[in-house]
């Protein structure tokens with residue numbers, strides 16, 4: 001392992017590129033947290049919106065994103081948030097490669113990861129994702145653990161931010177003594193904090209985890225490229 005890296009890493013993964021990402025980024029930045037934002041370059045417009053818990057959720061206009069995500073990682077969430085399982089091979093590739101190309105040129109950084117829209121994937125999709133040059137792809141299956149799996153193209157996160165065990169897992173991670181790389185990987189959507197009015201949950205979690213000498217605060221790529 002790179003000597004400058006610590007064995008324990010905390011990383012976040014948030015999907016869809018919606019307007020409440022502004023508040024999410026401001027909280028993460030305040031506590032020195034790093035996140036990976038999974039974006040759909042074909043849906044970066046307020047014309048794409050939906051209702052969640054009585055709240056209208058808007059994708060951000062591409063022209064208004066600016067440097068919001070500076071210091072964080074951008075990853076693919078496919079071009080159109082497609083359910084990849086039902087698409088033919090060429091269309092799956094197009095969803096990933098075209099999104100990647102757009103995001104690379106918009107944000108000027110290599111796009112190396114992705115999150116499966118709605119968490120849907122199967123063996124065929126996973127194989128195509130790998131052929132497209134993506135090295136890790138997140139699912140929505142919680143492991144409640146911190147180990148890094150061999151198969152990064154079906155990367156199961158530690159938990160969603162609303163998981164009832166979030167703070168118990170946080171305690172376990174803080175107390176963990178290890179020399180093997182371990183990752184606490186939290187995922188979600190920023191609009192869920194608005195819809196459930198529980199932004200305080202994120203603040204409490206970040207406050208608890210921040211500023212620890214033995215934890216690296218990093219993006220998904222940084223957390224998974226630690227060996």
Ligand SMILES: [Zn+2]
Nearest residue numbers: 015016117118
């Ligand atoms: Zn999504």
